[in-house]
Amino acid sequence: MNRICTICARGGSKGVKNKNLRELLGKPLIAHSILQAKKSGLFDVIAVSSDDEQILQVSLDYGVDYIIKRPEELASDIAPKLPAIQHCVMQVEKLKNIEFDIIVDIDATSPLRTIEDLKNSIEMFESHKDAKNLITATPSRRSPYFNLIEEKQDGYVTLSKPLKNNIVRRQDVPNSYDMNASIYIWRREEFFNANSVFTNRTILYVMPEERSFDIDSELDFEIVKMLAEKRGTLE
Known part of the structure; x- marks a missing residue:
């Protein structure tokens, strides 16, 4: 069973300027998610999708397998994320001449997840044969x-x-739970037909609050920075 990990990162951000390149523990924010994916050993391919050339270059510098230039229509403030992930996977499949069984997307702005979260969520999903997809959240x-x-x-x-x-x-x-935008997982047959992260067979991987902050504001960034410094590493 082969797996792709996608990381989608737009260049524009109103809440936190250039947040995907903002330094956290001495590295650009996006680098932490890239290194988590690489060090996990779970993926056949790791790909970054972005409309921003600097983000794409930084991603190459940190060792992703493919960088995919995101079309303008998928990179606006109002563009949903799922079509951008689908575009990224389709482009990699064309370049590599392969079809992926499992698609995992991790959010660059939710770097507090652990490698164990990646391993456990994938194991949980793949053991639920009837599940179409998995999302992550924390108790509300x-x-x-x-x-x-x-x-x-x-x-x-x-x-x-x-x-x-x-x-x-x-x-x-x-x-009840708050979605934390950290990890999304799909089976291929559901992924390309999906128009929402919710299906009639979506399962949930629960993460603690201290690993569930998604950076949408300067306050979020300061909280993530504090928790990251307390841990000492994000990989």
Whole structure:
């Protein structure tokens, strides 16, 4: 069973300028995900997709197998990520004349995952023969049944998921999770037909909160930097 690891990294970022090249523990942010994938020994091919030439060059410097220039229409602020991953895999398959059985995407802006997270999530997915894909998340800090609220059109607020029954203990409601954008896994037959990361057979790999920060703001970056420095290494 052969596997490809994709890492998709746009050049533009409004929340954190040039975040994929921002230095973290002495390396560009994207380098940590590349080195995790390489050191895991799990992948036949590692590929980076980007619209930015500097990101592509840095990726080559850190040893990826393929760099794929992302088309402009897949690199805008409003472009969804899944088509960019599909484009990357298709281009590598053409270049290498191969079809991959398992597609794994890891996010460059979620570098706190560990190599064990990669190994365990892939093992979990491949052992679930009926699963179409896997996503990662962490237990939510706010429950939609108790303290996550949303604003209605009339300006008033309500619980996101109000309960019909009089349940007063958080332990009695379904578990809820925050997606952490760290690892996505698909089987080939589902991957190229997918238009969402959710299917009728999506499974979940749960990660702790301290490995689940996704960098979308300067505050996120500072939190990730603090946790990375505490660990001392991200590979």
